[in-house]
Ligand SMILES: [Ca+2]
């Protein structure tokens with residue numbers, strides 16, 4: 001056997017090994033989860049997403065011999081998104097949790113830039129992670145049913161099938177502009193779903209959770225899951241999953257008042273923050289509502305007063 005053959009076999013084995021790596025999934029724990037009536041929106045343990053979760057756990061979908069030949073492995077839930085919590089994970093699934101603070105948004109952006117995946121599916125997805133990913137969120141509700149606007153987008157046309165035409169939508173927000181790294185693929189009275197390629201990683205922001213639910217409760221949610229939304233959900237997970245062997249190595253504590261990230265909180269941080277605020281830096285949205293306004297200055301000064 002030639003040296004070249006040995007090398008090719010070795011490369012092949014490495015590729016097989018990489019393909020067999022599970023997709024490790026981080027979610028937030030119950031301390032961060034919305035509960036409305038009898039609906040629990042926890043991604044891993046709640047009843048809201050039981051059906052799509054079962055689809056993820058189905059080895060015919062994710063598993064050796066499945067549509068995506070890798071298992072999906074749920075990592076222990078975290079009370080916060082931190083760099084440490086992201087180590088050992090490939091993707092993050094978020095829905096209907098308490099707002100992410102500025103440190104959590106920074107850590108998530110670093111994770112995606114390094115090659116990790118993010119799929120956020122909730123009404124406010126664009127307000128929470130839109131700005132870090134280079135988009136501008138809408139601040140008011142969109143209306144009307146949805147429709148696929150780019151049937152060639154990898155979430156609209158992925159390993160779990162192609163989706164086109166209309167989608168049923170309930171209350172949701174969306175994007176004014178998906179930015180230079182975003183690709184919108186669904187719209188109602190405005191774009192509400194987009195893929196992002198940022199650095200080495202990928203993200204999907206889909207501004208509705210009811211699309212991926214089957215249950216209904218008055219005043220809480222109207223589940224809209226059909227075969228179309230099911231395919232979109234599974235395609236989104238497949239799209240954001242990095243190839244096997246991804247390892248996030250970010251580390252270090254983060255304090256929201258430490259605007260320049262040097263580990264200390266002093267007057268330089270106030271000046272740094274005011275610069276960020278003036279230039280509409282994504283992380284100047286301290287309260288995470290999608291807008292950059294005077295409320296963020298007050299929110300920052302409160303954090304700065306409290307210290308770390
Ligand atoms: Ca909704």
Ligand SMILES: [Ca+2]
Nearest residue numbers: 258260262264
């Ligand atoms: Ca500082």
Ligand SMILES: [Ca+2]
Nearest residue numbers: 285287289291
């Ligand atoms: Ca804000």
